[in-house]
Each structure stands twice: as C-alpha cells, then as structure tokens.
Amino acid sequence: MQLYNTLSAREREVLIEASGEDRLTISFYQYAHIGNPQILRNHLFLKWDELDVLGRIYVAKEGINAQLSVPRIQFDAFKEHLDSITFLNGIRLNIAIEQDNKSFLKLKVKVRDKIVADGLNDSSFDVTKKGVHVSAEEFNKLIDDPDSVVVDMRNHYESEIGHFQKAVTPDVDTFRDSLDIIEDQLKEHKEDKKLVMYCTGGIRCEKASAYYKHKGFKQVYQLEGGIIEYTRQVRDQGLENKFIGKNFVFDERRAERISDEVIAQCHQCGAPCDTHVNCANDACHLLFIQCDDCKAKMDACCSEECKEVHALPYEEQKALRKGKVYSNKIFKKGRSEALKFKK
Incomplete structure (x- = not known):
C-alpha cells in the first residue's frame, strides 16, 4: 500500500504539462474532534492520490487544514469524497481567484499537533x-x-x-x-x-x-x-473592493492580484514591486521582495554573500552546507540586514 510520493516535483511538473488538463487550486479547513489522525491521513492520501490531487494537508486531533490542487475533470469525484466524510460534508471550498496548474507539485498529507501553529493552550x-x-x-x-x-x-x-x-x-x-x-x-x-x-x-x-x-x-x-x-463575492456581486494590492498565498503562485495598486517595494532597491521570491542560494532560501532589475543584477539572490555562494559549482555549494544545521532562523521571511528597503 503506497502512502507516500514516488515522483519528484520536476517529474510531476512534466506530467502536468503533458496531460494538458486544467487544475483547480482549492483550500478549506474544518475544526472537528478526530480520534485517530493517522488513520484519516492514510485514508485521504490513498483516495486523493488516486484522483491525482496534489497539495499540502495537515491533519490533527483538532481538525484539518488543506491547500491543494485537483484536476478540473476530477472535481466532482473529489467533492463527492469530501461529502462522504461526516465532518466534511457540505464544507465550503475556497477556489483560487487566479488558477495555476503548477500551484502544487506533490501530495503531502501530514499529521500535526495542530492544523495551525498558534501556540495557544x-x-x-x-x-x-x-x-x-x-x-x-x-x-x-x-x-x-x-x-x-x-x-x-x-x-x-x-x-x-x-x-x-x-x-x-x-x-x-x-x-x-x-x-x-x-x-x-x-x-x-x-x-x-x-x-x-x-x-x-x-x-x-x-x-x-x-x-x-x-x-x-x-x-x-x-x-x-x-x-x-x-x-x-465582490466580483460576483459587483461590490466595492476594499482590498488593496495582492493576497499572499502559500503555494507556488505566492500571491493573487486583487487590485491594481502596488503598495510594496523591492527590498533591494526600493522600486515599486510586490513580487516575492526565494533567495537562489539553497543555504539561505530567504523569502523577500525583488524586482526584475535586481533579480538580474543579484542573480536572484538576497545579498552579495549569497550571490557569491550561488555562483560556485553545485558540488562546492553542497560541500559548504555539509555538517551545518540550518534552523528556521534562516527562513525568517523578509527579515535580513541585507534587505535595505524592507519596511
């Protein structure tokens, strides 16, 4: 019984391109009392892998939190499966405003202590x-x-x-x-x-x-x-939109544009920009805002130090990382002394 991914993200990307099928990016959550999250996790993985669902799903004793991508042709079957689960029957699905067939490239269903890390008792x-x-x-x-x-x-x-x-x-x-x-x-x-x-x-x-x-x-x-x-609802009902800029999302798209205003700035030069990227240095991977000019100038890196490391042959980069423990500190999103124009 296969309960894990067998394809890499790149292999999955090739299959998605070859299929030519449209996919829907969807999110939902539900608080509920789940007696054995591991059993639910395995059940979801088996069924959703069969439907070619991809995404990041957290299951805990307190409920489920899911961000995923499903082939449009399989949406009805996916919804039918959700409705077959008592606490998910009729659940509201948030369907992305901007669709991208590659929003997720793997199916990851994980058991966690909580569906959102909130630090609360x-x-x-x-x-x-x-x-x-x-x-x-x-x-x-x-x-x-x-x-x-x-x-x-x-x-x-x-x-x-x-x-x-x-x-x-x-x-x-x-x-x-x-x-x-x-x-x-x-x-x-x-x-x-x-x-x-x-x-x-x-x-x-x-x-x-x-x-x-x-x-x-x-x-x-x-x-x-x-x-x-x-x-x-704003678009369907013709309401006034009071949201300014982009909505950050936690998949490969990184954001959906809601209004035309650009309210942020490039963290490196200060030019108007609201495009998040990850530093190309694999030992850093810092999330920050970078304009196209700075991306070209900095080779998609957040600092001169990272640019120098990124320019090294891959094996040398790998050797530099060997034996080092990289904690969550290096993934502090948008926080770095090298980012001179971070608000």
Missing part, C-alpha cells in the same frame, strides 16, 4: 465559541463603521503586499505574536469597539475569534472565507 477556552461570520458586503460596512477596528491576522510579509483599507497590520513573524499585540492595543475597548478580523482563508480568524471572546471582547467578527472568498 486550547484547554483554557472553548474554540467553538467563535465570533460572528460576515459576508463581503457586511465586511465592507464594518470597515466604514467608526466603531470598528479592522485587524489583519496575517504575518508582516503577507500584509506588506496587500491589505484592507484602514486595517491594523501588526509587524509580526507569527500568528501567535499578533494575538497578544492586538489584545494589548485594544484592551481599553473590549466592550465599546467591534473587533473585525480577516486572514487568507479564514482559519486563523476561526481560532482567534474564540480566543478574543475568551479574553473579554464583546463584539467579535470575522470575514467568512477570508480574502479569497471576499474577492469572489
């Missing part, structure tokens, strides 16, 4: 007592309400390229960091202000809204389906 509050879900139209009204405080629950590198009008955008590296900052900033307004939150697809707000209600906030709202669903 869930036993201290009831995650089911969440805030009020609002539609795009209702969210627009809340943005215009002087008694509302709109908060971006994403990290700094996400909000840097796009966010809602009037939103508070905490300069944080993790979701957990933002929770304490927002509570401290609004501690005097737990009763008189409407706390209105949004994130990419809704999952971070789902946990945060319950957390803030537990912390004493009386009026807590969250954007149903996040920025992805908001954009779909």
